[in-house]
Amino acid sequence: MSSFVFSFCTASEWKKSFSSQFEDNPDLGNACFTETAIIFPAHLLVILLFLLRYWFLNAVEFQTAPAVKLTGSSMKIQNYEIAASLAAATIALIQLFSVIARNTSPGEAGVGPIEIVLIATIAAMYGLGAWVMAQEKKCFVLAGAITRRMGFVLAGVIEIFKFQGVVTKVEGSDENTFFILYLLFAATAWGLTLAELFVYPHEYEVLRGPDYRQLQSQMKKSEMESPEKTADFFSLITFMWMSPLLKEGARKPLQEEDVYGLADYDQSANLHKQWVPVWKDHQTRSDPSLRKAISEIWGTRFWVGGSLKLINDGAQFVGPIFLGLIIDFIGDENAPAWKGYFYAGLLFVCTMIGAAGEAQYFQIVMRVGMQVRAALQAAVFRKSMYISNKGRREGKFGVNLAVNNLISSDCENVEMATRNFHILWSSPLRIFVSMFLLYQQLSWPSLVGAAFLVLMMPLQKQVVTKLTQYARAGFKKADKRVKKEKEAVEAMQIVKCYAWENSFVDEAQQLREEELLFLKKSAVLGALNMCLIFSVPVLVSSVSFTVYVLAGNELTASKAFTSLALYNVLRMPLIFFPQVVAQLTVAMASLDRLEDYLSRDEVQDKDVQPLQPGLPAVSINNGVFSWGNLDSRDGDKKSKGNGKSKKPNKEMKHQPVTRQKSSGSVACGPEEDYLVTLKDINLTAEEGALVAIIGPTGSGKSSILHAILGEIPTKAGMVTTRGTLAYVPQQAWIFNATIKENILFGLEYDSK
Template sequence: MDSWKAAEYKKQSFTSPFLDCSSFPVFNMAVALFIHNITPFAEAGFLSEVSFSWLNPLLKKGKEKTLENEDIPELRPEDKAESCYSLFKEQFIEHRENILCGQSSVLSSILCCQRKAILISGFFALFKVVTLSTGPLFLYAFINLAKCKEVFRYEGYALTAGLFVVKYIESLAERQWLFRTRLIGHQIQSMLTAAIYKKQLHLSNMAKDTHSPGEIMNYVTVDAYKIGEFPYWFHQIWTTGLQVCIGLVIIYCAVGLATVPALVVVVLSMLGNSPMAKLQRRHLTQLMIAQDKLLKAITEALSNMKALKGYYMVLFWSTPIIVSAVIFWASYLPNITLTTLNTFTFIATLSIVQEPIRSIPDIIAVSIEAKVSFSRIVKFLEAPELQNRPIQQHCEGSEFEHSVLINSKTISWDCDSVNPSLEDIFLLVKPGEKVASCGDVGSRKSTLLAAIIGEVPHIDGNVEVQGKIAYVSQSAWIQTGTIQQNILFGSTMVQYKYQEVLKKCCLVKDLDMLPFGDQTVIGERGINLSGGQKQRVQLARAFYREADIYLLDDPFSAVHAHTATILFSEYVMEALVKKTVLLVTHQVDFLSAFDSILLMSKGRILKQPTYNQLVDCSQEFRDLVHAHGEDVKHKMKAGHGLKASKSIFYVFMTSIFRAPMSFYDSTPLGRILSRVSSDLSVVDLLLSVKLSTALSTTMTIYFSLGILATLARPILFIIIPMVCITIRLQKFYFASAKELIRIHGTTKSSVASYLSESIAGVMTIRAFGEEDRFFSEGLRLIDKKGSSFFHSFSANEWLIQRLEILCAIILSSSALALSLLSFGASESGEISTKYSTSLQGISCTFEGGHKIGIVGRTGSGKSTLISAFFRLVDPTEGAILIDGLNLSTIGVHDVRSHLSIIPQDPTLFGGSIRYNLDPLSEQSDHEIWEVLEKCQLRDVVQKKEGLNSFVTQDGSNWSMGQRQLLCLGRALLKRRKILVLDEATASIDNATDSIIQKTIRKEFSDCTVISVAHRIPTVMDCTMVLALSDGKVMEYDIPMRLINEEVHYSDNLYKNTGQLLEISTNRTKLCRETTPRFFIFA
């Protein structure tokens, strides 16, 4: 750094109104630390530390400019999350071997990590109590002085100076006590947050059912915060008793035996808090459960929010008043004389007793909150972790005997399950082989991939993997960040390799359409991208990884035919030609290109032959292929196909959340969850208390100053300058404080967002072996949050200390002035989407009762059009009319109450099957069973627990196809006149697709059906087809006419479909006769 920066730093250090540390040797070290953006507190000297003058440069900078993240210095190394977590982990391992109880081992580990800091802060707490207790003694001396009982000539001035020094030391001690306990709390919160994040990366699937993502979010944002707040109150547990004892001793010296009844009242009040504490603990536990449910509901869909919060706290605010009354009453019984001297001494001492008595309920409340939160976190930290012992990965060397070898009798997600997920599995995949896995819905194809990457915990047998794995999940997982960051996924950028990946994954054209290309920042869960674009980013991430084994879980269902054809031929068959590929798919057109095919049914591998062998000998495979086009066989003879694609953007909304979709696109889910969890908890529990405290403190200040001005007019010469200094101090402080609080809020949201994102993608993170990198990034975000929090509460202590010093000046000056009067008393008061344009000039009419198919390439505007129907986005020009009514003039709730949707990504909520189908309990059990029968799910549900069958959050314990069928059942129960299908059959097999289409034709025959699809049977069954491209209507006509006329757009579709069919030209005669050509629109 340049020398002028050091000079500027030195100049800034003189801004303290009271103390300056520039003359000390550590100042030069502090300059160096600040230049390197490390907090000056790291090397602050004693005077700088106790006066908080090390904060002066930051506050000066905040006064001159708006503070940003980069202006906040980093924490000391010992205060960073990595150091705190490492120390905690070391102590935990040591104590766990000696202590059986989990809570005891965690608590002992924390205490060992913080014992030195606790002792130092305890010393300051003791010093504060002792200095506070001298107040009545000074008052006693001042009253004697006022009675002309002067011991020596300048006694008044000596007492004034002594009072100021004692109050100054009291302020320093109290501020260091609270500052250091805040620092202890920060370190504890950081280590617990890091431990929770680390734990969720290794959490077993069974534990995930017990600890939902919403609950894990609460552990970090609420529970860890409350435990971090407890050290702030820790020393008050013993200082309260000490302060009361000292106060009662002084009162006894003043009024004698009249103190005894007061002591009885104090004891009774403390005993009376015991049953209230038990009652409060019960209600606090209920409150935390309610908060978990609230956050879980918002996490699932940001809808159906129903939170019932209860908080019960009885504070014995009347105890100090009773103590006062009892002492005065008791003073008359033994005929104790109440003189001016002992009366005012008693009144002054009473404030020392009142303060701790009033704090007893608060201490109990905070202690109970911390205990409840602590037990919740310990329970989570003790939850079982994912065990990968049966998984053996050998990545050394360049040649392997085999890539995947599974020889297992049973593979199950739950050890107690009677019906295992997979049975009698023998799978051998050699290096370089291409293996496809197909089967009907619920055949456990995805579970097989999960077993290979070590996600399934209970394996009776052996699973051996030789080589590095790259995994592409069925539901695309995208991080918040740029597209380039998502593709690199922590790897080093190699430009030629990166460009090749973009080309092979068909992303070049998409990036050209985006405003900043691959530097475009995409939102959480990839919500700024279409479904097909998200899947291609996932494929690019896997390809760039250069793994040995590629596990692809049905990635091509999310893209249209032309792109799917290119991806399969150039990505799978060309780019991965020497790699081992295991692909789960429902698209039978690709199967002939694979070395072998796993035909799965009910958790078993029926066969693993080649494509031709399967066609010749497997009836199950014939049924699977035959179902592909039986219902539309006569339509397919026209010889041409139409183009369709996917990607509908639909988020289930309720009337509570009426913000436009652009808000949810630009706002990370973690930020919303942070507001709902920690911020809402503050509103629930602290807002009223803080507001009441602020009002009472303000009133106390004004009344105290008024009384002083009335009794001692000369004190106005001191009060007025002090008030001016106070105003200047507060302005100086607020300029930085409000920005520190703002930055802390954003960094806190970043931690919550990152945690939420990691929970959602933990399977992908573990498959790529990126746990350490994600944990390191989590620690960095925790430190960012911690740094802003540390400097925020430090600045708060900086201000309070200076205000208390001003109070000490006023108090000592008032005492001197009052001591010159014939009578008087001194009383001390403390100042404690709008979316970017996607549709252009669309004009068409959907007739009632018709079935409309919407097709188009990724980014053509299909998602925006569907979003407009549901008023997720509003048209900037024009209008959408339903039965002559303009949707823009109708309430959002009314519009959506007349529409039903079966989304592309099936949405299920934690609870039962019945709750998911009929959350408001509007239908009878008989009607629900009828719907399950129509959806071909009756047998599956009956084998479990009937309508009470458990559904985890997001429905992960049900297959993708079963989830989609449940969404169909939900729509059947609604019986709305307009049904929207958002590629509802993209992730299911053709036989189930046929069932769904038949059900829709029968049950919604008199309804208007709008279908976004890319399967030929679905589109050819439509009355009209709307083709979109770049937000414009290219064609809108009946399917057959579009094919026969062979206009430009349909001709392009036909060519793209022809490219798809070229892959399977060598099929057997049986296949050609029984199966029509499978078209997917491009």
């Protein structure tokens, strides 16, 4: 690698600039190596980001994506950025021509190919950036806007690292012209970077997509769009877009109207619209998979969060490594000063990158989990409205699936698993790397400490298990107490009448004491768990250091502090990994239940014809309807009682007929035996008519309504509906008042 780099930099003065200061590590200190291996690839990455932004602007997939046209101050800022980018490209071209001229002049020191290639790449990069921004002036597609901004920010960061090398190179030389050109270039690049960091287009005209903007004075904060949508890159990384809300919360308790409205991509209605076509496509397949459908929508964003988790995990090991290097540097009196600054600077930068990566990781996976939960809850709710009687009976889990449990427990289990899934692969990786680095520090005694840490895990697991059991028992006692108090309040008149107050108070007090007993046990175990969490690293490190010293080794400060930091990194995955495995196991069962429910049979939507003069709004001709087949009914009866089944009356058995279809109607005949619910039904309801269906209890009045709605399978005949349809059931209900007040229901009585 070094031979290639130096041959690529032949005759360049840059490769000598740091050679006297970085004697211990020439490749790291050599500016030529830095240009070839770091700066040049970074500029190529920026070019790729600009090309990606151009693809967002012109790809067919984004021709209908939301887009705006910049106006006002946003257009002025865009013009400034274009001018700055063109200026940077022009200065780079002047530098390029100057370098080429110096290379061809007799008596001048030659330059290496890297300088010519690098400067040409920089000029092309800024020229491409200006061209992309000019394309944005015509149509600013909101999707992918961050790619161009990331490119200019990365270019500005590169110049910060490059600036020191330039200053060092010109010290003691007479190359003032090149230095002035570079200062102009760097100032232009940094000005462009600052504009990209802190300014986002806020004045525009909507070209495509909905326009939610209103006058700020006419909108409540809860009706405003989330500021996250218009936040700049720096604000997104640091979450500064939340500062106004946090300041508001510091001044007074937040109310609902103080919180910004949800972004459109977080609203459950939009998430459901996104989910429906994907799940319908999977239902047409031979083996519909809920996991694949979820991955198809949120998989990319989910694994972006995983990559940030990987960055955070890498940053966890940077701290212990550079901590050991800094301690070694302090103990070495002959070490050059730049090493200390270099190690400290890298430690700071890597720690900041790790912290930012962790924050973005949690934000992404929690948002994905929330979106998955909202979409699944909406899908389950819709399914409960459309599921057929056959769908209720059939399925892998039978009739035991309660919609409330699916919406509350199972969807929540999937959400929690989505949040914590990356710990499943991250924990083994962190454990392996930690043990590898610990073995390098302490050799085999590190394995003793790790074994002690593993042995402490069952104790901590037992404590957490008991803590959970006591907490759940306390919640059950609290539910019983609240139920008892609710009964007393609802029947207060009877309680007062028979003087049962003391009896109810004693029962509630006893339940409260039992509840407090479990809460006290939970508090004690919680304190013990916290004690274990903070004491285990100390005990583990003490055991490792004791074995290390007894083995005849010298324990230095560098090894001690580095090992302590690594044990601290090792502790968390060992604690959370078993919990996440158990959590994912529960989530897999929840996914199976949700998949089974969402795959069940639905009531088929009938084509609704428009209302036409002279034609009835609802009509049934020779309708035969049945809730179920004979086999299923007989099976139900056989499963109950003594195993004997009762055969239905033969007269209630309709003979099979040929299935037919007609536009706007349902006409079909059965293909197998069934129990008839309604037989030979003929009904006509004209437009605007008030029709009443009367009959004794159990005669099928409600069943006719369900047949019109299509909820009872049509075995024969034809059902036709025209126009819109609404089912408005009523339920008998009175409030505690006189008959007259119940009839008037708050209205004034008019005796006339």
